[in-house]
Amino acid sequence: MPSQEEFEAWAAQLVGVIAGEIRRYRQRQGLSVQQLSDQIAAEYGMQIKRSVLSNLELGHRSTISVVELLILAKVLRVPPLLLLFPLGRQESVEILPDYTAEVWQAARWFTSEKPFPPKLACEAGELQLPPEDVESWEHGATPARAYREHDWLINQHSRAVTNASRARYTAAEDHKQVQDAQRKRDLIQEGIKGETPPSDKQLAILTEASIVLRSLLDRQEMNRRYCDAECERARELEKILAGQRRQMRQQGLIPPLLGPDLEHLDELIPDQ
Structure with missing residues (x-):
């Protein structure tokens, strides 16, 4: 166990790290110490005097x-x-x-991504935490993990909806091009009906127009299928999200707020 002096020295050192970063970011923003103090007071009504900030940055405040x-x-x-x-x-x-x-491992512990980090000087065989510590961390990190999973599902749903919307728009644009290509092909075909037999040049033009039409039809069908697949994916993600929110409530957690496009999910979840 560290002595009181050792504890105070560590606390001062940690505050010193924070103070150094405050000074660096203040200078990056082009703010003087007084301007920083004034901005804090103006935006949040909190009085942190210039002298207090100066003492903090100079290491005179622990x-x-x-x-x-x-x-x-x-x-x-x-x-x-x-x-x-x-x-x-x-x-x-x-x-x-x-x-x-x-630093990175400490930051991941702070954000609940990873268990308490090993000492930097540990030997390779000493890096693992005892199983009971890992189990305890996993239990304690449950809320953060649930929220991260929820965010991931929301992002995936948003991506699926966006992909479906783009594919639907592209398919609609393809439809216009298909109609134009169809008319062009029909006109060419109509123009050579009376020719017996059609010339090689006429047949080549007709073949090219047919190939263009077929290509457009294939692309339109591909976009329609992709749109349908992404719509189905969005529906499946909504089911998973509803289950995730139900599970969070069962764990005594308050799920994140939903956007207007997903508010209907909670109508399917009975209050716990």
Whole structure:
């Protein structure tokens, strides 16, 4: 167990990482410390004095609140995660006293994507967490995992609907071209009816027009089939989404809000 001094040193070091990123993103935005302070007050009514921000950036302040972290991240237009874990800026971070891990692995733990990361200096055989720790993490990460799966399903549904819409539009455009090609082929055919026999040139023109028409018909049919397939895929995804939302409610979770195009899903799910 770390001593009080070691704990305070770690806390100050972690705040120092955040402070360094705040300074970097502030400078990237072209803001002075005073301008940052003024913008926070104007947008959120929170008073973080210039002197407080200066002390933070200079390492003279060893604490930062969650509220301050969130507001600073929003004003600086950066995800809060990147203030805490500077991805691409350093290889490792001391996420707990005397516990240094790779920045990316620490960030994935923070976002519930992965279990608690191994120490950076561990031997290869020591990298795995005990099974009970992994099981505990998996249970604790259930809400985030459910939301990610829900988001993935929403994105897949949106893609299927978009694909179907594009294919339907293309098929409609193809239909116009098919009609034009059909008329052109019919005119050519009508023009050589009286020729006995038709000349090679006339037959070549007719053949070319027929090939163009066949190609357009095939493309139209392909787009229709693709549209039907994507519509069916969207319907199947809606069924899966409805089941996912039902399962989330059974787990005591509140499912994400749905857009107008999917609000009907919850009409199929009884209140739990």
